[in-house]
Amino acid sequence: MDLVDGTDTVDAAEGVDPGNGFLRCFGRQMKLLREAAGLTQAELGARVGYGEAQIASVEQGRRIPKPELVDAVDRVVGGGGVLAAMKGEVEKARYPGFFRQYASLEAQATKLNAYSSHVVKGLLQTEEYARAVFEMWRPILDPETVEQRLAARLDRQKLFTKRPTPLMSFVIEEVVLRRPLGGRAVMQGQLEQLLLYGHERNVEIQVMPTRCDEHAGMAGPFTLLQIGERRRMAYMEVQGESALRSDPKKVGVLESTYGTLRAQALTPRASLAFIEQLLGEQ
Template sequence: MTEVRDEETVRQQRRPEDEPGTGVVTAFGRQLKLLRTRAGMERVEFGKRVGYSADSVASIEQGRRIPQPQFIEQADEVLGAGGVLTALKEEMAKAQYPAFFRDMARLEASAVGLCVYAAHAAPGLLQTEEYARAVFRMQRPLLEDDVIEQRLQARMTRQDIFTRRPAPLLSFIIEEVVLRKPIGGRASLRGQLEQTLLVGQNRNVEIQVMPTAREDHAGLGGPFTLIENSDGRRLAYTEVQDDSRLYNRPGKIRELEARYGILRSQALTPCESLAFVEEMLGET
């Protein structure tokens, strides 16, 4: 991660050169088209050999769609590219996330511990596909359908953290109001509550609900995530209006860790929380 300036924050800047239609994504598409053309393959034939439609291949070649790792590997093999395409696989993996989230996605994937306070929507790591798609569809300005599907797949891939070994320790504190918002409709909400209960059964996961009726509340400053790396390094992440920050200054980390500890004491216990979610599910 980039060193933190002024010992406080690293602001995650937007990198439009990595968005679909520009920069590295477009460069990959042009390289793919060049290799396919040199191999004497039409899009239809090439698409059949890699399991994609001709329209999907066109979208990738035109830089409108970010290719998945499996596609990159298959394309490199089919076109005899000798690693030219697979060399860009890591950059393509980064590009599937919005620019402001990329450093966090990398840290999350290798974390040994995460503490997540969610105040507006279900945490991305807990979201069902239906719920997540609804979240992306509600974004303004509107996202293109290809971008929605790309980000949806990226969000679902992040949930591999639950099956990773050794298992990281994961703690979630979720506002009650979040669990009552019918994002995507009542059926979507029901599925999200079921998912929350299912994930909460994992021994390395603790989910706590912060009741709306609480008079004392330490989380009025907004949502945040605490991260612990395998080397013992602790960081914190905040995000609002597509602007994010990573903190590594010890004083700031201690402040947020203390805040999270108070939130845990104010929220329902994990057992009470799962019972509460189950009761909400029965009302939905």
């Protein structure tokens, strides 16, 4: 395994999720503060605008509280900022365990390059398309988990408005753009969003035509990150497991692969024209 910040590369099945333990710890802390304030779950819920069942779920570590709920509870129980200080870790718990470290690094990226072969990259997804992807997940995700992951995915798109603006490029397989996940209307909205992103000065989108008889991406999708001037990493994910690599040689190989993919794909301008053509076929 390569090392990232002195720790092993992420390589964990979703069932082994350290975030669940943190949520239980947060819930116990919240319960202790509530009881110290002399409030029942129903009374606390009434004061912060949530139901008793929702407060109970948070205290049991079964529900991920929104940032505004954490702030409100901290204020009402007189937590002195103890609960509010944990908001960052609570936010991370919205992601499945195998994705959590990558999501934290992605938010710091100054450059991001991604090759997608199955679905549109999460950063580019519309809310409707992302919901369709999560609802097709197997094993089936419960509605609450779908909503949590959907909110987390959309929140990642703040990267597009980050300052300084990161440079981003995406190579997407043609078949991904022709697969109507969620139905025709959902796919139409997704294609329109790709056009909007593709016209941003810091974003380049390229389509890999199915007819192309040379293809450097046979080993599957991956993402390349650069943080600052020198820190470079590669991320790969399949079937709920992931690998985050920082070894310069391995990252360099994938950077070379990505360069070849870009050379084989349609140019950014031709790709936007292709997406417009697909929209006309909807």
